[in-house]
Amino acid sequence: MxxxxxxxxxxxxxxxxxxxxxxxxxxxxxxxxxxxxxLISYIHEHGEGGWRDIPQKAGLKRCxxxxxxxxxxxxxxxxxxxxxxxxxxxxIIMLHASRGxxxxxxxxxxxxxxxxxxxxxxxxxxxxxLIEQGTDPVTHKPLASNTNPTVPExxxxxxxxxxxxxxxxxxxxxxxxxxxxxxxxxVFENTSKDGTPVHEDDxxxxxxxFKKSSSTSRLLNKVAAKATSMKEALSASMEGSLNANxxxxxxxxxxxxxxxxxxxxxxxxxxxxxxxxxxxxxxPEHEVNTTSDLGIDQDYFSHxxxxxxxxxxxxxxxxMNHNYGHDLLMSDVSQEVSSTSVDDQDxxxxxxxxxxxxxxxxxxxxxxxxx
DNA sequence: AACAGTCTCAACCGCCTCGAG
DNA sequence: TCTCGAGGCGGTTGAGACTGT
Numbered sequence: 001m002x003x004x005x006x007x008x009x010x011x012x013x014x015x016x017x018x019x020x021x022x023x024x025x026x027x028x029x030x031x032x033x034x035x036x037x038x039l040i041s042y043i044h045e046h047g048e049g050g051w052r053d054i055p056q057k058a059g060l061k062r063c064x065x066x067x068x069x070x071x072x073x074x075x076x077x078x079x080x081x082x083x084x085x086x087x088x089x090x091x092i093i094m095l096h097a098s099r100g101x102x103x104x105x106x107x108x109x110x111x112x113x114x115x116x117x118x119x120x121x122x123x124x125x126x127x128x129x130l131i132e133q134g135t136d137p138v139t140h141k142p143l144a145s146n147t148n149p150t151v152p153e154x155x156x157x158x159x160x161x162x163x164x165x166x167x168x169x170x171x172x173x174x175x176x177x178x179x180x181x182x183x184x185x186x187v188f189e190n191t192s193k194d195g196t197p198v199h200e201d202d203x204x205x206x207x208x209x210f211k212k213s214s215s216t217s218r219l220l221n222k223v224a225a226k227a228t229s230m231k232e233a234l235s236a237s238m239e240g241s242l243n244a245n246x247x248x249x250x251x252x253x254x255x256x257x258x259x260x261x262x263x264x265x266x267x268x269x270x271x272x273x274x275x276x277x278x279x280x281x282x283x284p285e286h287e288v289n290t291t292s293d294l295g296i297d298q299d300y301f302s303h304x305x306x307x308x309x310x311x312x313x314x315x316x317x318x319x320m321n322h323n324y325g326h327d328l329l330m331s332d333v334s335q336e337v338s339s340t341s342v343d344d345q346d347x348x349x350x351x352x353x354x355x356x357x358x359x360x361x362x363x364x365x366x367x368x369x370x371x
Numbered sequence: 372a373a374c375a376g377t378c379t380c381a382a383c384c385g386c387c388t389c390g391a392g
Numbered sequence: 393t394c395t396c397g398a399g400g401c402g403g404t405t406g407a408g409a410c411t412g413t
Contacts, residue, residue, distance in 0.1 A: 030381070030407075052398070068399075069382070104401060119402075120380050 027061045031070055035060055039067055040075055073116045080112035084121055092118060093126060097140040 027035075042058035048071065051064035060067065073079075084092075088110055095106045103115035103122075110118065127137040136143050 028383075050398090065384095065399085066382075072400095074381070101402065115401075116381080123403095124379055 025061055026063055028066075031062075031074075035062070036070070036075060039071060043071060043075075073114045078112050079114060081117070084113075084125075088113070089126060092122060093130070093140075096122065096126075096137075 038058045038060055039054070042054060046057070051068040054060070054064055054067050055062045058067070062070075091109055092106055095102075095109060099105050101119075103119045107113055107115040107118050130137040130140070131143075134143050135141065
């Protein structure tokens with residue numbers, strides 16, 4: 001008997017690591033306001049680091065790891081919380097396509113967002129929307145069985161047998177006509193089930209969570225509603241010298257330098273080259289299969305993936321052998337195209353993502369009505 | 372009003388990485 | 393070179409909030 005226990009203990013000690021947070025009377029679960037105050041107060045006074053000693057010094061019955069997580073994921077003052085912008089969503093999706101579930105890497109490109117928040121947002125929002133779009137959230141390629149993403153076949157396999165009932169729920173939502181590139185969020189945006197406007201309240205209610213994406217939807221609606229007239233304006237203003245399929249190789253920064261001289265139309269074209277979200281609205285012929293709120297065009301996105309590769313560890317050669325095709329990814333950050341390191345790749349993406357974020361306001365404020 | 376089902380996200384778990392000694 | 397521990401990371405869980413019936 002004792003011998004068996006010895007073997008068992010030996011086996012366990014070899015197979016599993018001792019939990020870092022074992023101790024009598026250590027508290028678990030949700031943090032109280034009082035605990036938060038203690039932790040904030042201590043870190044303000046002594047700074048971060050030395051997490052192991054913090055609980056004792058701060059008078060907390062928590063393990064150091066728990067304190068660190070609470071601080072880095074929630075209490076840190078610079079953390080941005082709440083609604084993700086459409087630009088942030090795009091960055092997450094594109095980075096996830098190239099990096100996979102490297103949440104910390106993705107978080108580096110989204111200032112003030114934590115990896116945990118991004119991970120949660122992906123799992124609860126973006127992943128589902130990609131599936132709804134007919135895109136495999138793992139491979140970021142079209143789902144094989146899906147021939148008509150507008151009514152994704154895969155949804156049928158995600159019905160009652162799935163724990164995720166959001167689809168069946170949303171299918172019961174009132175539908176209304178919307179521009180092709182506006183997403184499923186548009187369906188329920190700003191509207192309660194009886195059709196009356198939903199007003200935001202202060203609580204983190206489910207209503208509010210749905211409304212989190214409403215800015216995306218509003219922008220999508222705004223852009224999509226103008227897509228047709230924009231295209232017409234393009235054709236007219238460029239007198240055929242510039243059409244909707246024109247490829248712009250100018251860098252984004254160059255475009256901005258010439259911003260004052262550029263028409264909104266050419267700028268939007270350039271934006272579209274960067275931005276699948278805009279591209280689908282500019283090139284409606286590309287969006288026949290697009291229903292996602294994200295508005296990401298499959299062909300465009302596949303192109304992105306081809307140029308970017310998915311796996312850092314196995315795409316060094318792939319990365320090196322491609323010129324990335326996209327000047328947009330390179331020019332803005334003055335990176336060597338031949339660079340092969342993950343760090344350089346990070347920098348490249350960072351330049352692009354920073355640009356997207358930096359000019360989000362500009363994109364949002366663009367005067368579509370003038371077109 | 373009550374209940375069951377569903378969704379969200381803060382927090383936890385356990386493994387990994389890396390630097391110090 | 394090896395060991396150890398702090399911190400980092402991605403996956404998972406479960407409490408609480410919300411919706412539908």
